[in-house]
Each structure stands twice: as structure tokens, then as C-alpha cells.
Amino acid sequence: MNASFGRLANNTIGVFCLIFMVSPLVLVVLFSFGSSSLMTFPLPGVTLGWYDALLARDDFWSALENSAIITGSVGLFSTVIGTCAAMVIARLRPTLSAAAFFLFGLPMMLPPLVLALALLSLFSVLGIKLSLVTVILAHLTFTMPFVILIVTARLRDFDYAVIDSARDLGASPLVTFFTVTFPLIRPTLFGAALIAMALSLDDFVITFFLIGGGNTLPTLVWGMLRTGLDPSINALGTLILLFTVGCSAAALKLTGYRG
Template identity: 85%
Template sequence: MNIAYGRLANTTIGILCMIFMVAPLVLVVLFSFGSSSLMTFPIRGFTFGWYGALMARDDFWSALANSATVTGAVGVAATVIGTAAAMVIVRLRPRQSAAAFFLFGLPMMMPPLVLALALLSLFSVLGVKLSLVTVVLAHLTFTMPFVILIVTARLRDFDYAVIDSARDLGASPLKTFLTVTFPLIRPTLFGAALIAMALSLDDFVITFFLIGGGNTLPTLVWGMLRTGLDPSINALGTLILLLTIGSSALALRLTRYRG
């Protein structure tokens, strides 16, 4: 009897925690389709009008283009550089690889506000003008550690005998990577790239400090909140939510690959 009550209590707590975490996201989606400008219950009607109002904003399309530019560049650069770093780390001795993981993981462990201030100070000292380029460079500092961790985990189970065989047959290091290594770890690389893109797409604090001018989708949400609260903000939040969840879900599916 006590065991049954314990299981019931654990199940109830788990369900309540899930509701607590998911309910705000569900409300964002629901109110984005509500016909009333007041975000209250009961929802009076169903409409796509707030999405139309969002699409009619010129700043939405410019923010979308900026977000696409930043996330695309971050996804490619973080994957290329992170994979190269992972291929080196995985061959290091345990103490050396642990030190490398710690150093690469520092930006990931730092509060975003502190990291944003540190990068802003660095770019100011170097005289670098704030732009989308500085945003991409800043996003690389906290997305690359995730790529390194994911790719390293895959490479630790990798059979390096196939690489040695290719090299013995006269293949160059680049040809060996393109014809042997890359096809075997390709799903993991795509998954790591999508995770890096999802993290970059969602970032607000670092982007806000380093963009200089213009907007990405998260900073546009902040700007819309400052001028008023209407359901078109929920429509934008829903779009960001769908993009993030979609890319993350696909990434998790791809990174389960084990060859």
C-alpha cells in the first residue's frame, strides 16, 4: 500500500511539474489565435489575424532575415570548428582532454549577461564595430562547446581502424575525412549544427548587447513589448517556439545515431 501511494505521489508531482513548465508555452500559442486583443479567458474566437498583422510589419521581415543570417552562419561555423576541435580532443590523454573540455566549456557555464559584457568589452578594446558579425562571433563562444561535446561523444565510439586502413591505402587526411569519417558521423554533425542553431536563434541577452543596430526575432519581441502588449507578440513567440522545438527535436533524433 505504501509503495502504491509513493508511486501515485511521484506521478502526481511529475505531472504537476510538467504542467508548470508547459502551460506558459501553451498559453502563448492559444492567445496567438484569439480574436480578442485582451489576453484573458475565455478566448472568444479563433483567428489568424494576429499572424497577418505580424507579417505586415517591415521590421519582422528584417529581423527574420537577420536571425536567418546569424543562425545559419553560427550553425556552419560552430560545426566546422567544433568538429575540428573534437577530433583533436578525442585523441588527447585523459587529463589533457579534461582540461580542454573545461576551457572550451567556460563560456557555456558563464551567465549570459557576464559573457555579453565581457565580449562587449573585448570588441570595444579592439575597436570592432558592433554588427551581425559580432553577434555571430559571440554566439560561437557558447554554441561551440555543445558541438564539441556532441561530436566528441560520437568519436569516442568511433572505429579508428577504418581511418588507418584508408591512410595505409594512400588516401590523404582530407580524402580520408571526406570519404570515411564524414559519412559515418554525418547525422551527428547535422544534429550538432541544429542544436547550435536553436541556441543561437533563442538568444536575447548577448544579441541585445552586441548587435549594434537592427533586430533579430528575440530582440524584436523585446521591442514590441516595450511599445505595448498585443497578441501579435504571441504570434511571433509561437513562430520562434516552433522553429526552436522543430530544430531541437530533429537534432535529438539525428544525434541518437550510433552507426
């Protein structure tokens, strides 16, 4: 009896937690299709007008271009650099590996506001003008730790005998990587890149501090909110949500995550 009651209580709490976390996202999607400018129930009708209004905005396209440049660059560079770091960390002794994980993971553990202020101070001291480049560099600091963790976890179970065999047969380190290592860890690398891209696209605080001028999609949402509650904001939020969830789902599939 007590066991059954405990399971029922746990399931009930789990359902309520799930509803609490998911319902705001569902509302964003629903109101993006509502025909009324008032975000209330019941919806008077269904329309794609708010998406048309969003696509008609010039600042949306410039923000989309900036987000694409930043997200694509972060996905590429974080994967390349993070993979190189992971290949070294995976073959270190446990004590050195733990120290390396701690140092690389520091930006991931810092509050975004603190990290943004630190990077802003650094760029100011170095005399680097704020631009998309500074945003990309900043995003690399907190996305690379995720790539390193994911790739290192894959390399822990890697059979290094195949690499040694390739080297014994005369293959250079570069040839060995592209013909042996890369094909075996390719799904993990693509998954890590997608996670880095999702994190980069979703970031607001660091981007807001370091972009200097212009907008990305998250900062455009902030700007639109300051001028009023326009349902086209929900349309933009839905697009960001679809991309983020899509990248995360594809990444989990590619990396073989099983919970």
C-alpha cells in the same frame, strides 16, 4: 502500501511540474489565434489576424533576415570549428581531454549577462564595430561547446581502424575525412548544427548587447513588449517556439539521443 504511495506521489509531482513548465508555452500558442486583443479566457473566436499583422510589419522581415544570417552562420561555423576541435580532443589522454573540455566549456557555464559584458569589453578594446558579425562571433563562443560535446561523444565510440586503413591505402587526411569519417558521423554533425542554430536563434541577452543596430527576432519581441501587449507578439513567439522545438527534436533524432 508505502511503495505504491511513493510512486503515486512521484507521478503527481512529475505531472504538476510538467504542467507548470508547458502551460505558459501552450498559452502563447493559444492567444496567438485568439480574435480578441485581450488575453483572457474564454477565447471569443479563432483568427489568423495576428499573424497577418505580424507579417505586415517591415521590422519583422528585417529581423527575420538578420536572424537567418546569424543562425545560419553560427550553425555552419560552430559545426566546422567544433568538429575539428572534437576530433583532436577525442584522441587526447583523459587528463588533457578533461582540461580541454573545461576550457571549451567555460563560455557555456557563464551567465549570459557576464559573457555579453566580457565580449562587449573585448570588442571595444579591439576597436571592432558592433554589427551582425560581432553577434555571430559571440554566439560561436557559447554554441561551439555544445557541438564539441556532442561530436566528441560520438567519436569516443568511433572505430579509428577504418581511418588507419584508408591512410595505409594512400588516402590523404582530407580525402579520408570526406570519404570515411564524415559519412559515419554525418547525422551527429547535422544534429549538432541544429542544436547550435536553436540556441543562437533563441538568444536575447548577448544579441541585445552586441548587435549595435537593427533587430533579431528575440530583440524584436522585446521592442514590441515595451510599446504594449500586442497579441501579435504571441504570433512571433509561436514562430520562434516552432523553429526552436523543431530544430531540437530533429537534432535529438539525428544524434540518436535515448535519454
